[in-house]
Amino acid sequence: MTRIERIDVRLVDLAPAAVRVDAMQSFVKQETVLVDLQTSDGLSGTGYSYTIGTGGRAVVSLITEHLAPALLGQDARPVEALWRHMIDQTRATTTGVITSLAFAAVDTALWDLRGRRTGESLWQMAGGAHPRLPVYDTEGGWLHLPVEDVVDGAKRSAAAGMGGAKIKVGKPSPAEDAERLAAVREAVGPGFEVMVDANQAFTAAEAIRRARTYEPLDIAWFEEPLPADDLRGHQRLAASTCVPVAVGESLYSVQRFGDYLAAGAVGIIQPDVARVGGITPWLKVAHAAEAFNIAVSPHFLMELHVSLAAAVPNGIYVEHIPQLRAVTRSSLVIEDGCATPPDVPGIGIDWDPDTLDDHRVA
Template structure:
């Protein structure tokens, strides 16, 4: 009864309500890839992943042409085993976002089925015990926003009792990033966490300069300073 009898995928393009820009890209639209899995006992699980404007059709093709056909007749309860099976089937392309996104849609659909069958929310079924966790706001920190807008958004997040805010960095001049962070820090005070995100836009040398310029304003972290595959650069990045 828990065997998968149907697996489908579709792509839904969702236009963004406002432009969003970071140091390396723009959020053009949300290409949402949805996978639906149906089991013999009538349960349906849905999983999804998304891109910000490119690659969605490639994820969809990988699912339809290579991954979903492998799920027919398989036991949906075997979440880890199915993930490993699909991973092995795509080993030649596993390095990169396209395969990761495709695998994620199936994985989350299987977990959706598992939770529905157990009648429990995901956080409890996965072993969680906290009913509340701190969250931070990233919506008001995009790189294209002016300093005044950053400050207004940060103050609004603080008023709404967010634990922190995230500010995009990667302006043409380091001084611009430092000034934007300074303005936010002075507005919200020392208690609010202020994270920063360079979106993999820096070299080792520029990441070191950027971190030094931001340090006086107590950033909680500097996220993705360099490209993820720059292993040697990360190894040399000062702690």
């Protein structure tokens, strides 16, 4: 038996590579929680999760004070059993954002450890459905940018061979959003996908209104149009428009994804490993979506999600938002607009210990 002998937790702050503003907030910093597991047979694994500016220390506290003591001495191999064991230790706070983020950092480390033990990459362990997937870009479409810059960003993405670009929406006037999107569509032509993201800014009525202005522009999807708790509103919107509704980055449990799928309230799901509680539940969500013939395009964390999105049959895109370059020695491999999952044991992220120490805050 290979037992967990040591668990180290670090909090690392990373500044965004570019100014990022959407309809609801600014991306101030990425609080990155890293968990290092060491086992009795001399192996180790590293996992992580993140916040965009608040709550990082609470995640660290939950891991160090509650999860780590419950995991020390446990056999590191049965990942599913350990994920359930973490639920049993946190019944009073499950399901919740902080708990999911804590689970994710630990669960990702367990999967990394599993791959290092077997010699398999995460892509192989999780299914290996596609050798690579198309990439779409988000970095050029932030809401604070003038329309000229948004157009230039989309043109750069197209010139780089990417399959699409995401444009943030949520300007005070629907006409202003439509003008920005029309300018992008005119610049990139019909063969390039244009996605829109409202970051939960609208009511159902307003989302239905704005979706009608998107339809003539052949928008690939309308992401987070409403607050994530508004299941009925998403259901109404999905029934009213031909633009696929994309949801998932702000859903924190497998069961909540099930609610959306069963209600016909989503056309594309966007699970985030950190927010749904780890790789273990992420795969459950992806396969549940497959049962409903729904595509998966995960949110953020491109260095990790490239392996998972390519592993499942219904994975369609990887979102390009660079964020780990400052603290890693590896990078996402993109050729001809497609990302290739790393073919190395574990999750495939080569962390730089020196730069991690430079950015460490707790």
